[in-house]
Amino acid sequence: MRSISRFILLTLLGWRIKGTFEPIDQCVVIAAPHTSNWDFPLGLLTRKIIGLEINYIGKKSLFKPLWGWFFRWTGGAPVEREKNSDAVAAIVSLFQKKKVFRLALAPEGTRKKVERWRTGFYHIALGAHVPLLMIAMDYAKKEVRISQPLWLVSDPDADFAKIEAFFKGAQGKIPAYTSLNIQ
Numbered sequence: 001m002r003s004i005s006r007f008i009l010l011t012l013l014g015w016r017i018k019g020t021f022e023p024i025d026q027c028v029v030i031a032a033p034h035t036s037n038w039d040f041p042l043g044l045l046t047r048k049i050i051g052l053e054i055n056y057i058g059k060k061s062l063f064k065p066l067w068g069w070f071f072r073w074t075g076g077a078p079v080e081r082e083k084n085s086d087a088v089a090a091i092v093s094l095f096q097k098k099k100v101f102r103l104a105l106a107p108e109g110t111r112k113k114v115e116r117w118r119t120g121f122y123h124i125a126l127g128a129h130v131p132l133l134m135i136a137m138d139y140a141k142k143e144v145r146i147s148q149p150l151w152l153v154s155d156p157d158a159d160f161a162k163i164e165a166f167f168k169g170a171q172g173k174i175p176a177y178t179s180l181n182i183q
Contacts, residue, residue, distance in 0.1 A: 009049065021133065028128070029104040034107075035173050036173035043104065053100070131149035132150045132163070
């Protein structure tokens with residue numbers, strides 16, 4: 001499957017992958033900009049080429065029949081999107097229970113245009129004491145950029161400046177929905 005994914009993404013679709021995903025056992029991966037349903041297959045192809053298991057979470061409605069089996073099979077887990085639930089604490093506890101756990105999130109939380117990213121990814125990485133890896137999906141350049149691990153320093157201004165610098169210029173599939181504002 002790895003060679004098929006490489007053929008599809010790199011040869012047929014003409015994308016490039018810049019950077020390497022270090023084989024660390026635990027991390028939070030943020031992939032942005034997230035503006036289209038096409039980001040999901042792009043992410044699956046990239047993940048297969050990288051060759052590491054990376055899990056993700058999605059809204060609960062995705063995991064109902066008919067397609068729920070597919071999302072679970074590809075490493076997904078459903079989450080409740082209620083305001084009262086402490087999703088950050090629940091996810092941090094997953095990191096504490098698992099030796100190998102890499103969690104991918106879309107920091108926008110939706111494919112639609114947002115004014116600011118959600119910061120749950122930041123609090124999860126800090127709470128679990130794991131690094132952040134960033135993946136920019138730049139449709140304008142047909143390029144997937146992978147960062148080196150970023151160990152957060154608990155200074156949101158400094159950390160967010162580094163994150164924004166990495167994603168600067170990355171354009172989503174729907175450019176009008178691209179938002180790279182964290183604060």
